[in-house]
Amino acid sequence: MKVALLQGGRSLERGVSLRSGARVAEALSDIGHEVEVLDLGPDLVAKLEGIRPDVAFIALHGTEGEDGTVQALLDLLDIPHTGPGVAACQRCMDKSLAKHILRENGLPTPNWVTYSEAAIRDFGAASSFQRAVDTVGLPLVAKPASQGSSLGVKVVTRAEDIPGALMTALSYDNRAILETWVSGRELAVSVLGDQVLPIVEAIPTDNNAYDFEARYEIGGASFVCPAELSDEDADEVNRVALAAYNALGCSGFSRVDLILGDDGPQILEINAIPGLTETSLLPQAAEAAGVEFEAMVARIIDLAL
């Protein structure tokens, strides 16, 4: 089969995408597909028209690749693609919208408020920061509304640090959310087709509970898969994760990130196109389920057709 592998792009996650793409390209060749690797650029549509692939494998992360932009183009060109569709991508990419949908579906997600740059700049939203603190409490997490990785994430323990944290978050997107910090175990549930894969747990390597940023550094966390959970907890986490995946309209594959706190699981976000690198969580989870990387790639292609 002729597969167009889309990787790179202009998002801040270009580097991760190139690593995901390299690994996927190798797997696709190994399982006998003809692979054309494409980076996003002014000639993307012309190239796709020229190649006329049977399917496009989207190994893009962040804006433009994960937010529905590329998916919409592929739909228009009548080229099937891997991963969720346009609408699901848009819902997942926008953390605020995703959280609204989760709430509407009765699914647990921490309290939050959303600030756009325009609201702060033009409508005096800064004078509502105290109200935001009353709503979400302290500590809280400030993050850009639409970045897939940990970029721009800051933990705020004092109200006076909100402007600085918002400055950071708003460097990565024109909207930011302030979300209640939930302490608990950090879990990731990957879904492949209709199969819920074993739960991955990220265990911080240092003991500072608020050192959220450090968990995303190399060596900042170690990963355990399957996570050691009671059957009851695992069932509940899987139920909530699959419900979130469905509520957002995901298909093909995606990853749901949650915190398991004292009051049960709380959904933080859904990654429409999670990383596929050597250290990424979806491949780890698939492997724990006995699905090797190549088989996983083959399955993702099947689900796209």
Next chain:
Amino acid sequence: MRSSAMRDMMAITARPEVISLAGGLPDTSTFPPEAFAAEMDRIAKTSVAEVLQYGPTEGIDLVREQIAKVMAAEDMRIDPMDVTVTTGGQQAIDLITKVLIDPGDALICDAPTYPGAIPTFCSYEADIIQIECDSDGMKIDILEQTLAELAAKGRKPKFIYSVPTFQNPGGATLSLERRHRLVALAREHEILVVEDNPYGLLRYEGDPLPTLYSLDGGNYVVYLGTFSKILSAGLRIGWIVSPTPIREKVVLGKAASDLCTSTLTQDFAGEYFKKDRWREYVDDLVAIYRNRRDAMVGAMSEYFPHGTTWTKPEGGLFVWATLPDVIDTEDLLAKALTKGVAFVPGTGAYVDGRGASSMRLNFSGVKEDEIIEGIRRIGKVAREHLALYETMTGTDEMRLPPRPEDPEEER
């Protein structure tokens, strides 16, 4: 950089539409293709077997002699046999650190220091102590105090690493008075100084200062040089000039790393520097880079927000800018990248999180019109960023003093 995510982010700078002021690249497009063709033609006719073969670990004699000649252009007299040719200046730093540092040993360097040296120092588990710099380079008073404090604890740094001339990233040049004091301190405390001098010949104004090596005579100063900025970074030729006991260890270390530097590129460089044309090429580069520096500094005066300070280096490849301290330049980089321009955030030049509101800007690798456009875009996102902060905190113009007439003075 703080995180792997930040490193990933820099992957965007490889895209053609991005103006990268982040590199440290010489403009190799200025090298005459006919001069290149002539050298390769000569090699093809006379030395194919030699250049395809291994060479001596310390480097081929022709290159060592030419290195002595290039150093003489900066008033240093050396014995070519004291030279070890390395695979670029980076390997010179690596080998000196490998030879001199055991895990936990202290070393001293500039603050900010060359960002590429930090991973090397860390990989040999050095205890890095950074000494603050001002527009006259490393503050020797603080160095003296630090040495005394270490001595009181029974510790002595293995060496002092510095780029005293047109420093990367700060752009500062160590004053003559401080050069004398540094060399005297090295002698008094019997501590090696590793002088890294990639840019000395790229001077755009003012009179050259003597190198630390020439002031010291090569007793306590180990000298690191490179052809990367005056000929080609792609040839990967650097060197170390050191006393014999160190040189012997360096050669052993190099043999273990890569046996020898490419014979092909050594032959190319050796013959190239035999001809006096190399001085003309350096003069050409100086003229080109001077214009680019002026374009950058001029654009910064026009576009950067009030309260920003920056260096106006007399040579080298970099300007170091410091924005009002509410700006985190890693955040700013994210915004700048989406506008198609890149720089190096200042934290990469420190080991302790300092430099968060500073940035390093390179002017050698990009043409004037792109430099101006790049600076305009960075200035715009910085001003927007500040305005947002002012809106949130109710500060007015950050309550900062007006921008000085000569920004260099403020630093």
